[in-house]
């Protein structure tokens with residue numbers, strides 16, 4: 167049975183009202199912004215089509231939701247409006263055409279173009295240049311008094327500076343939590359076992375709407391101005407752009423990305439440029455705002471119910487969307503780590519279609535309270551892997567996610583060590599998934615660098631049981647490879663040749679290629695340089711391994727465990743028998759180095775290299791670099807403005823070197 171139009175409208179209004187309450191009042195959105203925009207658009211279209219059901223109380227006519235009782239209320243002298251949206255170049259053309267028609271103007275218009283910050287809109291009232299009151303937008307007419315909190319925001323001046331400041335001036339703008347600070351805050355929340363925020367917008371809103379301003383003071387918030395409300399006894403430029411520059415001169419922050427553009431073409435160029443820069447910005451933006459620059463034109467255009475006619479937001483592709491969790495798969499990684507992967511109803515988010523997202527581990531599933539069938543919010547910021555950030559009960563029946571107790575690939579037991587987040591398959595190289603990953607890793611560029619041995623080829627080779635471990639690669643024959651998919655004769659010849667070529671390697675790369683847990687390229691190199699031979703590494707005990715740079719107890723244990731496994735010993739034997747070899751590793755005896763046994767201290771500012779570079783260069787020549795001057799110091803390198811360390815060195819009669827002398831010592835003194 168289909169709903170009647172008035173029922174549809176009533177349902178939409180009710181839903182939007184509930185979303186408004188969650189979004190604006192509780193700072194806990196229940197749907198994505200994109201879904202909200204779609205619902206409000208549908209409601210507006212219905213109301214336009216059926217004006218008999220119009221109502222001034224409809225959520226389509228207001229901004230935001232009711233105000234919490236616990237903050238005192240402030241009535242805005244001039245309403246704080248929000249912005250209409252356009253989603254495409256076409257809609258931008260329509261927006262401009264509408265304005266030109268209204269203005270009976272055929273000339274190209276100039277726009278002030280601003281990033282659209284995704285935070286919380288606030289109004290700041292300055293009287294005689296002093297900040298006297300700050301309010302949230304609230305429902306646009308009545309906001310909340312957040313003066314005590316706003317005064318804790320570091321980049322908001324409590325007093326304006328400069329000339330011609332109006333007696334009363336209301337500045338409007340957005341409070342945000344910079345992205346880097348948001349991540350740091352959430353990291354800390356995880357460490358403290360407290361709740362983090364879903365996104366920077368909620369973090370900003372949640373932090374600003376605290377009854378205790380001591381809490382707000384500890385939150386890294388920032389404010390950027392984008393407009394002016396009341397102006398009493400003062401005159402300002404007739405250009406929105408110039409007004410923003412004026413605010414900046416009085417000490418108010420504005421964003422760096424504000425420009426002036428002409429016509430739709432100029433607006434589109436700014437849109438494309440800002441979209442490309444989006445991931446580099448330190449604040450979240452969800453679009454760009456075009457504002458008719460001339461204030462006289464703005465006044466002529468005026469407002470419609472909810473938004474100024476002279477401005478619109480051109481939204482970027484949404485970074486958050488909602489979809490349905492269809493299933494969860496469990497993937498097995500190289501070290502046996504079992505990773506749950508969300509299988510999603512495909513959804514277009516952040517410019518791509520997403521159908522899978524890592525869920526990381528069992529704790530994450532619990533944290534999200536995830537069930538199959540839930541509606542989930544997917545977030546994909548530019549160049550970042552998609553994430554499930556929230557789950558909401560969906561309309562569909564739900565099913566618990568059961569973490570497997572045995573490996574989905576080889577059926578071996580799965581174990582989760584106390585205190586570790588990751589569960590692992592215990593099958594080792596018995597497990598086909600781990601075998602594939604181990605072989606891929608062995609062949610990868612950083613390790614044995616076998617060209618042409620990509621993911622698909624390895625999978626086929628293991629599935630066809632042509633190889634079981636890396637050593638089997640060296641037994642492969644052309645006639646075994648030809649029948650594989652996408653394997654022409656030329657490709658086979660190239661692959662076999664690459665396998666032959668990789669036999670000439672280095673000890674460090676060979677160690678890396680074995681795929682020992684937590685032994686990356688730096689550790690592999692340190693092991694090779696420390697022990698010089700494979701035999702020595704294989705026979706080293708935990709104490710000996712801990713002598714190596716970067717090797718702690720955990721890594722040492724992984725190394726010992728690896729070499730203790732009989733199947734690993736067999737694979738190593740087979741690899742050596744196949745002809746893998748490397749040049750002898752030269753011992754780097756410290757006393758052979760030119761500066762061995764000498765202690766250097768660096769002080770003052772170096773101008774031609776940074777201090778860390780100098781330190782590393784000295785250490786590479788065998789010197790010890792110390793932080794303090796003592797009788798044991800042999801040389802002090804004194805840069806600009808050297809202070810007490812230089813004086814002490816002079817007192818002790820230590821040889822002082824200039825930066826240039828250091829450079830010639832290091833033989834880095836290029837002209």
Ligand code: 9MJ
Nearest residue numbers: 247248280281282283392455
């Ligand atoms: C944001 N959110 O960055 C406006 N906004 O102008 C900018 N919002 C706005 N302008 C009039 N840059 C109403 C809202």
